[in-house]
Amino acid sequence: MSDQTTDDETLSANTDPVTSWGIVSGFFLLGGLGSTLLIDGGNFVSFILVGCLVASPFWIILTESGAEWYAKEVMDSSPEDLKKSSDTSTSTKSRSNVICQACGWQNSSENNYCHDCGEELGSA
Ligand SMILES: [Zn+2]
Numbered sequence: 029m030s031d032q033t034t035d036d037e038t039l040s041a042n043t044d045p046v047t048s049w050g051i052v053s054g055f056f057l058l059g060g061l062g063s064t065l066l067i068d069g070g071n072f073v074s075f076i077l078v079g080c081l082v083a084s085p086f087w088i089i090l091t092e093s094g095a096e097w098y099a100k101e102v103m104d105s106s107p108e109d110l111k112k113s114s115d116t117s118t119s120t121k122s123r124s125n126v127i128c129q130a131c132g133w134q135n136s137s138e139n140n141y142c143h144d145c146g147e148e149l150g151s152a
Pocket residue numbers: 128129130131132133142143144145146147
């Protein structure tokens with residue numbers, strides 16, 4: 029009888045941000061409406077609170093901003109930490125460092141000039 033399209037299919041294909049936010053706000057409304065039915069004396073505040081509570085997991089899973097927030101606040105790993113670890117892995121890859129004759133700065137072997145003082149490397 030009902031012409032409703034199954035929402036389960038859109039959950040798996042979460043590439044579209046508009047769809048993702050639609051699902052999140054849908055669960056927000058669902059949670060909010062549920063709170064008014066389940067909680068005695070449910071009001072606007074409980075609507076918002078329960079709505080956020082219900083929608084937040086879907087917000088984290090489906091939306092980019094939610095995932096970023098989760099990584100920042102819950103996982104406690106900033107993008108800078110990821111950058112640092114990738115930097116160390118690349119530096120260990122190119123092991124041979126060229127030490128500047130003028131200032132002693134350790135330059136990667138790919139450098140022709142000192143990163144610190146600009147002196148030409150390996151000319152001597
Ligand atoms: Zn130097």
